[in-house]
Amino acid sequence: MRQSVINPLAMNPKTAAKQDFIPLMRELVRAYQAFAAYDASGYRDVDLTVPQADVVFTLGNTDGLTFKEIGEKTLITKGTLTGVIDRLEDKGLVSRVPCPEDRRCMRVTLTDEGRGLFEKEFPRQIQYLKARFDRLAKSEQREALESLKKLRAVF
Amino acid sequence: MRQSVINPLAMNPKTAAKQDFIPLMRELVRAYQAFAAYDASGYRDVDLTVPQADVVFTLGNTDGLTFKEIGEKTLITKGTLTGVIDRLEDKGLVSRVPCPEDRRCMRVTLTDEGRGLFEKEFPRQIQYLKARFDRLAKSEQREALESLKKLRAVF
DNA sequence: TATTGTTATACTCTATAACTATA
């Protein structure tokens, strides 16, 4: 699991001292990483990489998306996306359909197998995550949400 | 910048509906990604990958660390770390020094050039980040810290 | 001319396992 350039978890305490925002930065990274690690651990059995899963979950409940749309949502650049889609196609999970209205376009849709995977794995994963978020009281969830919004707003 | 398996940013709204923890998860990911993107943007000019920068910043203000220690702090596995250190050595930023007390060990230290890079880039990057964290009031920083601690604790 | 997606290239990281040299 890769991280930001500044890695407050590895940082030498001597180096970090006297910067009072560092504990906050540290907790932001730790909280995210704890979440991401838990998320990934619920995902071991499915034979997809993170970018591949990202694409499958992005395509779920849509009628297909173009490369451009998928790239915008997942932040995968077009050259890379071609390869990711190739591998998903090899696995039989998605298919390419030419757009009738613009012949430069390709629409990517889940196959029946891909839809099956999505419908099985996505709700399972959501429940897996929900189990942990639900350990926070509603009021704590609200406070965390507000704090995170403020935090995001400064960047 | 890679992310968790569940990517609340790409998720279809129809899919996300009726799970009330989703906004919180979404904000956690967005806040982290906003931070990480800002962090990376302050880092464009330095010719280091994220794992490489991570190692250099980890070695800063130490007398050198063994492969084992670096691996534990940065979460880079030993096989990968050998390659990362090789490339940093090629760039003249670190050097390998055999440990006198245990001849299986290698201590990795910053060279003068590596130390120079660290002493220039690290404080600059910290200031760059501090500028944004400081936009939050002290009380907001404290609240955010508390919320993030609770959030991390559930995972 | 601009846009969509593909291809090509080169590099880095990742995971895994076998290997060496020490302890």
Next chain:
DNA sequence: TATAGTTATAGAGTATAACAATA
């Protein structure tokens, strides 16, 4: 036997740029 680090291998993502087909 166990540990520290290296080597080998295979795969996947990344960035970048040139390219073909179409708009």
